[in-house]
Amino acid sequence: MDALTYWLHANAEQLDSDAGLAEDVLPMLAGAQLLRIGVPAAQGGGGGDVRDAIAAIAAVAQHSLTAAFVFWGQRTFIEYLLQSPNGALAERRLPALLEGRLAGATGLSNAMKFLSGIEQLQICATPQAQGWRLDGALQWLTNLRKAGFTAAAAVAPSDGAPPAIIAFDSDCAGVVRGADLDLIALRGSNTASVKLSAVAIGAADLIAADATTWLPAVRPSFLGMQCGMSIGLARASLAQAAAISAGSRNQLTPRIEALRQTLEEHTATLMAGVHDGRFRSKAPAMFRLRIALADVVQQALTLELQAMGGRAYLQQEQNGFARRWREAAFIPVVTPSLTQLQAALQQLEGAA
Ligand SMILES: Cc1cc2nc3c(=O)[nH]c(=O)nc-3n(C[C@H](O)[C@H](O)[C@H](O)COP(=O)(O)OP(=O)(O)OC[C@H]3O[C@@H](n4cnc5c(N)ncnc54)[C@H](O)[C@@H]3O)c2cc1C
Incomplete structure (x- = not known):
């Protein structure tokens, strides 16, 4: 067992139930060189592509969904920079992100919901002589390390320009991180809200000038890596169920x-689709896969429960089952949520 696997195995319960190890997650992932997976060598990565990142997130999720979600946030932020037309921003930020010295948070739930017409953008960008002034708030952001972070968000320019994706840093004047949210699980994930009051940013902090064209292009990687969490959790649960059931x-x-x-x-199917690019033009196929994988997670947990029977309720014998049950509750609600995807599919089918 490598050092990270050992650490995750030993601390999965605590990562879920309190914030005591929250600051250690990112350095542990970086120490195992996981953050470089799927990043081109020319940009400081270890090579490979997004399939390798999905597989790595799944491997972490087999032990701890909290750590896998932090990994997803960091690696997705890295992906935004890889796919950003702003090469200078990527050059400036990638070294610290890949080494885990800087935490990257992805606050794009609001943007994804905005694209589906569910929610207004929650940050307003007022043009200034040098860039923009940001005002607003993000209610949910994971990987907000207390040691410092950078975060991606969608902003609505007040001059009617298209919504843009920007990066802001925790040490910018006017950025206030709330206290950790009082969660029922995933408590070691550094999840909190952030308030922005008169935060000044410039063109150097722009990830994408037009969110409406850029977001659908990064969505296959965003969703693919998110599906890595479902894959890992389902594998862990099925492995437990299989071990208990053998010979029973x-x-x-x-x-x-x-x-x-x-x-x-x-x-x-997921790996093939993110690799050959079909999900860029065929979003419904990807939405269906995300829904199907979430369904597999729920079924896997039910099988694990049924395999264990009453022992699943015995604290000393449940062997991580209760944590996986709580972790599984997160899968349908993380944006884009299952209800959101089902509604989007219905709309598309109606239009067709
Ligand atoms: C532990 C945790 C960590 C998180 N971390 C992050 C993060 O790092 N970054 C980030 O951006 N977000 C993050 N989120 C936010 C998350 O992804 C959701 O956006 C958040 O839960 C709030 O949105 P909601 O859809 O659940 O709530 P609501 O908008 O209140 O919706 C409630 C329910 O109704 C459904 N719904 C609402 N409108 C529609 C509609 N028009 N059609 C179909 N269904 C609809 C929703 O899908 C949901 O199931 C996190 C959430 C949690 C719980």
């Missing part, structure tokens, strides 16, 4: 095997 009288083994096969088929 519970008769669940064929159902566990069938679900495991379905999971691996969905995973293969």
